[in-house]
Amino acid sequence: MCNANDTQPRLKRRPVGRSVEHLEQLMDLEHGRMSRDVFWDRDIYEQELERIFARCWLFVAHESQIPKAGDYVSTYMGEDNVLIVRQKDGSVRGFLNTCPHRGNKVCFADLGNARQFVCNYHGWAFGIDGALKGMHASSAYEESGLDKSAHGLHPVAQIDSYRGLIFATLDPQAPSLAEYLGDFRYYLDAIFDMDEGGTEFIGGCVKSVIQCNWKFASENFVGDILHAGWTHDSGAKAMVGGPVAEVHKFPEQSYHVNFNGHGWEFNQDIVGNAATLGDKEIMKYLYVLQPKVAERLGELRSKMIGAISSCTLFPNSSFLPGQNTFRTWHPRGPGAIELHTWTFVNRNAPQAVKDAWRKGTMMTFSPSGVFEMDDGENWEYSTRTNSGFVTRQQDLYLGLGHETRLTDTGLPGNVYRGQINEANQRAFYQRWFDLMEAPSWGCVPQRDVATMEVKA
């Protein structure tokens, strides 16, 4: 469905800049140690914008958000504002949301349907394909010989989708999306392909600001179920009348899995996450669906559909099965993020079940949600304490679950025993380090080799 934009030279990229020195001293993952500088240092942040956010495949939209030609959403890739637009031929394109004339933001709406995008400043008008079609007082430009064909909106370097999730990258050299996700697609299918109708986003986007480093949010969802039992005790008691399940007591049936820095912690209790929404219809729906998913994807993945679990797609998009919140942590400097959250559901689910999820997701995982409410403060102060000059010279611990690697499960990716673990977090920071060190994609060490097909 999504074709790569073929006008790549229109998007200029400067040669990669100089790296912050001695990045290798920031972490000793083997021994579960890392520096706090990665959460505070401005130079490191600027390098992240270049080598992480302007390089990786980032989630930009769900297909269901832009079904018709001209439908668009305005979102961010790092701090770059982009428009993601459905084309007349059904493909999707992405453009920097900035006018090539004097740089003004072109589209001020969050979403909508457009026949064209017109800049407020001088009336430059762009088609939904990004082409410059004309401008106010056009004769003045014609007299100056402006070449309209060379001044369209700047396209993203590549755009593609997987199971309804649209990703884009600002790096023409990036590997294909299939390669970038690699074997992690096996696990993604447990949520985004559990039902033949696929998924859709419902209910719009809830946005908020958290004064924390983006990596605290990403690392939390990549593998940290451990915090739930303590941080979210009050939310669990509010929603289900009891504490969070004591998952640390049952490591045999739960895992950390990761690939290319993407990570998923999960157990096989089918509905553990979903149960926290406190809605019986959702539980019934998942229990009835589970045997069908088992036929479709096998027993293990059928037990992941609403289980106690969380996932981050490197670098900054995450979701929770069962609670059905999908979210992107857009960086806003080293000490802030803008959080965008959506509710996803199976497209074929009954309307009443979709409605229950829309409500339940926001009741639990939105800024007013009884679970999310306690996350923000943890991440804000994990960030803010590092303003202390001496404080930030003290290393942090990230050593849970050494020696838990499993090699005989037959599951794709790197698999670890027990969801109470920090293996995924270490893999996340390893990927972060690899990308931060590498001057180009070709220099990124290929630690994980896909066994699934990666050709487009």
Added chain:
Amino acid sequence: MSAVARLPEIPVDAETQRRIEQFLYREARLLDDERWDDWLALMAEDIHYWMPTMENRRRADKLGAYALDRGALYNDNRLDLTRRVSRFKQPSAWAEDPPTRHAHVISGVEVYQGERTGEYVVHSSFVNYRSRVERDNDLLVGRREDLLRAVGDSFQIVRRKILMTQSVLMAKNLNTFL
């Protein structure tokens, strides 16, 4: 879209206006004082407590900034509100300990007759200022549209629609009612 169908704005007598203003001011004080159960008692059994999130759409976009089936920070019935209150009361509600200091400021109260006898359509604007630990200060400003029902010698809130000005909530959470 509206929590209360548009009715002709028929004013009420000064005494009713005064009693409803007092009711809303008292409600604000209960929230400032974290008297959650007393606050909950002001909500009718059939309460719909709704605070949609705002989308930036072009004026020509007929879908408007918010709708019932879109994003919301609150889209609650009585059970939902009870659950939220029960979280506030847990010793493990970390984001409330030490306590957040709240100031709920209510003004511009307009009261009109509702569709049924003993029901009132009440408009008000709010300023909510929260201070937490040392330097966490969050300001939220907006407008409310309530449907109140006379119960005994007081009132209950049957519908509340809360419209805030922010489209991106400029805070890590929303740990109060408005």
Added chain:
Amino acid sequence: MAEPIFLIKKSDLDAGCVRRVECGGQALAVYNLGGCFYATQDGCTHATASLSEGEIIDDDCIACPVHDGTFHIPSGQAMSFPCEHALRTFKVIEQGDEVLVDLEQEADEAADAI
């Protein structure tokens, strides 16, 4: 009144569609609105733009593809920002399967409007 000139075959322009036709040294936009044919100048009166590349909206208006200003097709009147000046319209004559145009006469609706 000038000699009517052949513009387009009816069967070549579906209802709800617009097409650019060069005729008598000028560019015309020819419209089929539910079986009734109309012709206006093709160039937008606001900025350089070909209206035939625009979209017919609200049954009988053309939205300019560049700034989305609109004109009422039968009368040529400018309907919405940023368009302010009316389009030149032309009287069309339907003859069997053919649509002819009189380049010297406004459409009846435009004449009525004035």
